[in-house]
Amino acid sequence: MTANIIDGKAFAATVREKVAGHVARLKEESGITPGLAVVLVGEDPASQVYVRSKGKQTVETGMNSYEYKMDADTSEADLLAVVEKLNNDPEVHGILVQLPLPGHLNEDLIINSIDPAKDVDGFHISNVGLLGTGQKSMVPCTPLGCLMMLRDYHGSLSGMNAVVIGRSNIVGKPMAQLLLGDSCTVTIAHSRTKDLPEVVRGADIVVAAVGRPEMVPGDWIREGATVIDVGINRIERDGKNKLVGDVDFESASKVAGAITPVPGGVGPMTIACLLANTVTACCRANGLAEPEGLTA
Ligand code: NAP
Secondary structure: OOOEEOOHHHHHHHHHHHHHHHHHHHHHHHOOOOEEEEEEEOOOHHHHHHHHHHHHHHHHOOOEEEEEEEOOOOOHHHHHHHHHHHHOOOOOOEEEEOOOOOOOOOHHHHHOOOOHHHEOOOOOHHHHHHHHOOOOOOOOHHHHHHHHHHHHHHOOOOOOEEEEEOOOOOOHHHHHHHHHHOOOEEEEEOOOOOOHHHHHHOOOEEEEOOOOOOOEOHHHOOOOOEEEEOOOEEEEEOOEEEEEOOEOHHHHHHHOOEEOOOOOOHHHHHHHHHHHHHHHHHHHHOOOOOOOOOOO
16 A cells, blocks of 8 residues: 555645635734734744744734744743733734743743733643633644644544554644544553554554654554654754654555655644634634634
8 A cells, every 4th residue: 555645735835825815804804913923032943943934924824923032041020021911912812932941931831821812832721721621722733733634634533543652742632632522532652651563553543743753663554544743853864864754654654544744744734723823813802703624
């Protein structure tokens, strides 16, 4: 079997198009322009790239983008003051504090200081609780993007066996909640899971969010299963830098029914879902109908 490729890059373009359409409608019908504020503390090169890309795509979809760049030695009080200002700014519908933060800053404290209605990353404890209890919430972008691709490929996910490898708060746990919400039978695997290959072989859907290059080989995958590879790992091969996922694409694509590539799979969907969340937050804040198909 040769797997179908789930093209996240193309899918993300359709999500951005939908977002741009809703933004144009909001401007025309209600005179509202959704706004996304991104706060970057310090000069982590990867974070700088992400923040630039988020700002660019926000503007491209017609939204307002606000960037706050703060020094690496910014105090907790100063950062909290910026978040508070954004919480109170009616032009700002989404707030994202780029992680990781420098070590002297308490990430949980900062994230939980964001107004949950503007928490477009979906990391605030209120949103985590709402998602866990099946209520309307802001959904973390990476798992939301995975869910959109799975729904698009399969239609209904009801009754499917899903194995999520990884139990982080930003990917693994919310991914499992979303799959449960779509009536999958969900197993969450992690570094202490016994006989991981056998667990994975039971899956109709495998979501790998581990952070270990090509850890999941094809012979762990059930024939015809759908594989969503969240991993982004930089490796050196044949003297060249390369991006690879947590799944060994070469062998897995020979057995899987469908698979996301790295790059070009989950990655592009994450920013597209951030834009989608900003529009959703803007509609909710203004008591307007939410766009369909842009959230869980
Ligand atoms: P993380 O916080 O480091 O969590 C990794 C998880 O993998 C942990 O739950 C860990 O288990 C588990 N794990 C580690 N080694 C394992 C093993 N040998 N067998 C089974 N499970 C193992 O990572 P994360 O933030 O969730 O990110 C995971 C990957 O996704 C990374 O490559 C990251 O770069 C990528 N990512 C991509 C996007 C995107 O937009 N595409 C977004 C976010 C993250 P324990 O809990 O037991 O330690």
